[in-house]
Amino acid sequence: MAVSIINLGLPKSGTTTLKHALDRAGYTVADHRIKARETPDDPADRVFVGALMYEGLYKYGDPLALLKDYDALTEVSFIYGGTSVWPQCDHAMLLALRKLHPKLCFIATRRATEELARSIMRWNNLGKLRIPLSTVPGLPVGYGHEVDEQMIWIDGHYEALTHWFRTDPLYLELDVAAPDARSKLERFLGCDLPWWGQSNINPEDRDTPETGAEPAEQKDTD
Template identity: 35%
Template structure:
């Protein structure tokens, strides 16, 4: 499960995992249901966090932030949910998909009203009303990265990948025990102008 931010290689990760033979849920499932909403529904009802995502091998983007539709789910940033996932799935690989915080911020600010949606929403680490400035967004991103590194410091089923590094396929392959194919075929979000 990817536990970084949107605009941080999640599409590239999805395509590469699928090229490598895994089935990934990215933002929505095959029935166009939001992954984050499905995870929260399961957790608050005492179910396996992935109860509504049977048949998937990976969750590459779980967050959804559409306040006008009443959708605001961030299981990838919520340590209570991450803990529930770890309890239910001791071997689940948590992947911190790292990208420079300034680059994530820039992409979030340029993506379809995302900054406004973030500012309106109550998000782990970013209360409603915050997120209007680059500085606030960068601090939020940095704080999450630091929290992940501390929380998972002794967890051998946690890796951090820098999506701009050429070593991503090797790192993921070692952690998953498979050969990762297609990473070079899918230009990571990190280097797509205006991503």
Template identity: 45%
Template sequence: MSGIPEDMRVINLGLPKSGTTTLGEALRRAGFRVADWKIRPGQSKSIRGFVGKLMYSGWFETGDPLHYLGEFDAFTEIDVIREGKNLWPQSDWALLAAIRATYPGARFLLSWREPAAHADSMRRWSNLGRSRLPENAVPGLPAGFGHAPGELERWIEGHIAFCRQVFAGAADYMDYDTADPDAKARIGAFLGVSLPWWGKANENRNHPGSEAD
């Protein structure tokens, strides 16, 4: 496999706790410049902040969602639901289409997990699944929904279906189950790069579940 093409941008459409940190670590070790959820001190010479907020700033100010993120070529978690922000670029087709039009080399991944296990992981991760998601109006999950059994699961299923529908038949899209033993090979083949590492990152050690997060 070749090195990373100069025009490649990798955008993961996965929801929180769907293996986004693992994907980020794998791409980082493969040589990608990864922005995972937030640009932290030392990552950039000029910008700080949440990836999702920077995407929307670029989109509305210039028409290019990656305008402020030129130092990076992989974006592994792009939502934010904290500090008064509630942004979900992975559910916004206009924004995704703008990335697609501006960056012909862009590749879109969807990391997903079996919905029941995924929802359980969200509920155990700080207050994400217990209050932040149910108390905010999230695309596909209106405020007030998400507390009852099955509601987060249905939202997760809906997001997977949305991504598969809007990218149906597209060569620049691939989704993968994080539990698939062939995930590393499939992602590498899709991107045309060799992934030297694949494992489990950002596990919930305070509230472990039956499977790693």
């Protein structure tokens, strides 16, 4: 087994939707944390996908060296315990991944910019505390408290990916809310997806869940 898909989307961009879709299609997915590698009786023990990618890159020369049990990585960034890690924003990381794994497929899940920014702001303390108080690529400490600031950061991230990958046929920016999102992803991956819907819905939005919605999957708060 080897990682064949990495999502470079930001938090709340549809990362959990992608996880569930790939799970249902038979992929072995690592999303945000790998709880199977954590010590069950130690609440402070956290094994994050992004941390393993950096350990792999700098200790073993390959960002995927410690992730050989997985086919897909659907959320790679994290902020926890004063640590802020964003592999999807790191050109050195992307360069190493592309050089070492030329057949690797990159997806960048996204939603409409303002919708994504507002979702980040509503999700636990992510937009109101953790991002503004952390060092985030393109969003220095003290910025990100406002939706307008988040929108500049979000657009900058996806524009940077578009520039980086240019005409790379193994890169797909995917608007998860688009009517053709499922068919685009199926064509890109060359496989059928038994499920496509909405996952990890913000609590404020759960009064009107979309068809096929999955239960929310809580991710870390600091």
